[in-house]
Amino acid sequence: MIDNFSIVLSHGLLLLAFWLLTRRDDLDREPPPEPDAEPQGFGATKRRQASRQDTLTDA
C-alpha cells in the first residue's frame, strides 16, 4: 500500500515534469544572454580603465 503510493506519487510527478518539458522551447535552445555591462573576470580593472581611456579619446 505505502509502496504503491510512493511509486504512483513519484512516477506521477515525473510524468508531469516530462509533459511540461515537452512544452518548453528553452529545453533545446536558449536566447543569448544579456551582454555584461562591465568587463568581468581576470584583468577586469585593467580593461575597464582602457575602455574609459577609449571613451575619453573619442570625446
Added chain:
Amino acid sequence: MRDLFFVGYLGLLMLMAFKRPFLFTLVYAYIDIIAPQRLSYFLLNAIPLSLILFALALLGFLVSDDKRDVRVSPRWALLLVLLAYCGYSTTVAVEPLAAQEKWSWVWKALVFASFLPLLLKTKLRIEALALTLVLCASALIVTGGIKTALGGGGYGSLVLLINDNSGLYEGSIISCVAIAIIPLIVWLAQHGTIFKPDWKVKTYATALTFAALLIPVGTQARTGLVCIAVLALLFIRQTKRRFLYLTGAAVIGLAAIPFLPSAFSQRMETIQDYKADESAATRVAVWKWTWEFVKEHPFGGGFDAYRINKIRYDLPVVDENGFDTGAVDRREIVDQGRAYHSSFFEMLGEQGFPGLIIWLLIHVGGVWRMEMVARMYKKRNRPDESWVAPLATALQNAQIIYLVGSLFVGIAFQPFVYMLVAMQLGLDTYLARRRNEAAWTPIRKQRMQAQEINPAS
C-alpha cells in the same frame, strides 16, 4: 498489474521523448536509478532496457543536437581516464571473475557520466536532470520515510519497494544519497521553473526533506547520522542568521530524540563506542589489510580484490552494560573476503594509488570547482544568473556529504553520484559558454563590429 503499469508508463515517457530527444537521457537516468525491471515480475525483465535507452539518447544527441555548443573540461577528461584505467585493471585483476562482474556495471556508469555533460547545454536541461534525480530517489525516500514514521524499519530490515540490497536500495547507500540530495531539493523549491516555487511545491519539498531525514532513522545506518551532521554544518555556513539556526536545530534535534526508536538510539551510540563493535572492528582490520596490500601492489588488485583477504582481529569482551571489561580476555575473530566499507579504501585496494588520485581529483575537484563557480557568480551578481550560485553550492554540499558518507561505505562507483558529478561538469561548461557569449566588448570593438555588419553607416 504492476508490470502493465510500468510497461505503459515507460511507453508514455518514451512517446514524449520522441518529441524531445533529450528526454531519452532522463528516461535512462530513471531506469538506472529506479530499475523498474526489478520491480516488475516479467515483461521488462526480458528486455535490455538500459541499452535501448542509451542507444536512443545517443541517437537523439547525434541527430538533433547542435554540436557547436559542446564543451569539455579537465575533470571530464579525468572520467575517461578513470574509465580506461579501470578497464585495464580489470584485465589484470586478482579476482578476474568478480572483477568482470563489477566492471560490467561500472563502465556503464562512467560512460553515461561522460556522455551527460555534453547534453547539458541549457539551464532547463540542468534543472530537468536535477528534478529527475530527486523524483527518482523520492520513490524510495517517500516509502522509507512513511514506513519509518509509522514505526517500521530497523538495520537491514527496512524494505524499500523491493527486498534487494543493490544500487540505491541498500540501506547505507540510500541513507547517504537521501541526505546528499536535500540541498538539491531546497534549490528546486526555490529556483525551479518546471514546477514553479509556489506553496504546493514548497510543501512537497519540506515533506520530502523530512522523509529524507527519516531514512537514516529507518535504515539505522550510522553513516546517515554522520551525513545529517555534515548537512547541518554546511547549512550553518550558508545561513545568515546563524544563532537563530543553531538554536532552532538544537531544539528540533533534542525534541526528536524521545521519538526515535530505542533500537536507533542504541545503534547510534555505538559510533562513540566503536571499539566493541564488530562491524567497526572489521572495517579497521580491512583498512589495515588494504594498506599492506597496496604497498605490495601499488596499482591495485582490480575490482573486488578484497575477496582474497583473510583478516584476524580482536574484539574486546564487553559486559552486559556494553563497557569494555579490560583487554585481557579478547575474542579473536577471523574473517574472509570482507568488503572495504569505505570508498577511499575501495579505490586504493582496487585501483591502487593512481586510481585513488584520479577519483579524488574528480570528487574533491568537484567541491573546489563548485566553490569557485559560486564565488564567481555571487560577485557577478546579475539578476538573470541568481540561480547559479545556489545551485553550485547545492551540488558542492551534495558532493561533500557523499565524500563524508563514503568514508564508511564502499560507494566509489555509485551511478547516482556520477550523475551528480556529470551535472557539475555540465553546469561548469554551460556557464563558461554563457560567460563567453555575454562577455563585455569595448565600445570601439562594438563600433567596428557594427561597421562590419553594415559598412554604409
